[in-house]
Amino acid sequence: MTDRKRTTGRRTRGKATAPDAGERAFLETYDPGAFPRPSVAVDVAAMTTRDGDLHALLVRRGEHPHRGRWALAGGFVGIQESLDDAAARVLRTKAGLPGIFLEQLYTFGAPDRDPRTRILSVAYYALVDADRLRKACAATEGVVLARLRTSWKGEAGGPVEALDPEGMAMPLAFDHADILGMAVKRLRGKLDYSPVGFQLLPPLFTLRQLQDVHEAVLGRRLNKDSFRRSVVTKGLVAATGEMERDVPYRPAGLYRYAMPEDA
Amino acid sequence: MTDRKRTTGRRTRGKATAPDAGERAFLETYDPGAFPRPSVAVDVAAMTTRDGDLHALLVRRGEHPHRGRWALAGGFVGIQESLDDAAARVLRTKAGLPGIFLEQLYTFGAPDRDPRTRILSVAYYALVDADRLRKACAATEGVVLARLRTSWKGEAGGPVEALDPEGMAMPLAFDHADILGMAVKRLRGKLDYSPVGFQLLPPLFTLRQLQDVHEAVLGRRLNKDSFRRSVVTKGLVAATGEMERDVPYRPAGLYRYAMPEDA
DNA sequence: GAGTATATATGCGGGGAGCATATATGTCAA
DNA sequence: TTGACATATATGCTCCCCGCATATATACTC
8 A cells, every 4th residue: 555645744745735826826727638548447456375376356247348258356546536545445346345455566558458448457456365255256246266377487477377166267358367467476576575475364374374375376385394484583473372273183373463573 | 279369369468359249339339538537647767876875867847836846757648658658758858868777666646646637647767877867967957866865774665855966855746755765665675686786887897886786776785795796696797807997906807787597 | 116995715603494303282093 | 092193393404695704816006
């Protein structure tokens, strides 16, 4: 969330500067309709980890263009609505998911990316824990949780394929394969130096669950001992003293996310 | 197979999909003027390193709004122009800098960020070697190279101050202090895992110059031996065999950027 | 030729990552 | 009740990278 609602004083804010007389006169005669303007939309890549792989929420398009293909949740930005607000509204109204972690990703602006007219898409990614996203998908017609497959390795980047439960590729609308690719790349890049990974888990979790999340995001296996050591010595997690229950093996300790000391 | 071919064909651009009859009819009756639309601009933070600090190109605003303040090079996006093209055009026409490294940064969309009307800014950052940026600023009236000072440490993020040669703060227009802050933060984050740093140097450089660039960007001193070892063992640079000249001490070897082997 | 500033190479010690081993603790089945 | 089993948790070892120190090399200046 960097659409700063507020910062300190006039330095960062256009509006906070009191216009002088000349500027006021200028603004009264300014004609905002002098140039043709593109439409601006937001598209949200809502992702989670499940069964060892990243998954994303997709919406089946019921209307042209690209009717029948699968798209990210999206919508146009209101003329007085901030970009962050628009993304949160789209996720809330189209997927029934309020209060979700959201971060701006990239703005896609190829002139021909939408066959209707010039439409810019300010793409966001959202992170949800698996249970919550699964329930949200089940509650809405035409919304599914699709497995993601990256043909590229590491953080090289590139488009992403969406697979249905049978492993068949689902055709994606517009440039949404590229948006998903950017989302996966960004997530991989931020995973080990920011706490985004915890957004994909419930408040209490085992270290094994945290490692599963990291492995699903990165697409590769991690050393168990090193992972435990690094996450504990960095002070990222705190033991709660509670244990997991009803598992057919020795139960693991439950941890919660802990803000590092130096923050 | 047909599905697959269509998927790969249109993955990167909406236009590549041949619309069926229903979609074609829809497009013919689509009214793009149904919703009010914001204006969309690009702003470019052109940066370099000099005298141990990051500097940025700023333009003195000769017109309202924010007349007399200092702003990034910016301009509106043409209705059929890609965002990348718009950023490159702005840098070329407003600063006389063609062929510069450019990367999209973030899109700023607070509803009141511009007092005229709703204007989104798709921000870019550009990296130029110091000599070239200095010459470009000297060649254009009202364009200067301002020293940047960050009040925050590391990659925490926040607005940035611009200082004139006497060390006085230069008032920045709109939310451009936030844009510069995001640019510095992004640059710091990418410096050690991508070759962006080489954009700030001439083709041939000494390891000391490369280290100076890294220190100026990061805002802290680095260990000389470790820096040399890591950059050499990673294969990021290749010795040319040439030496620097006309220096009052033992001349250092000249290196050039080398694409790592695994790319 | 002495003085000086910097480049370049080598060696040492600590900390983290990867790996192996040992022990602990729950469920399940006989 | 007891042992098999799967996983958690703890400990120790090695290797590599980073930071630091030292030694030597090489240009210019006086």
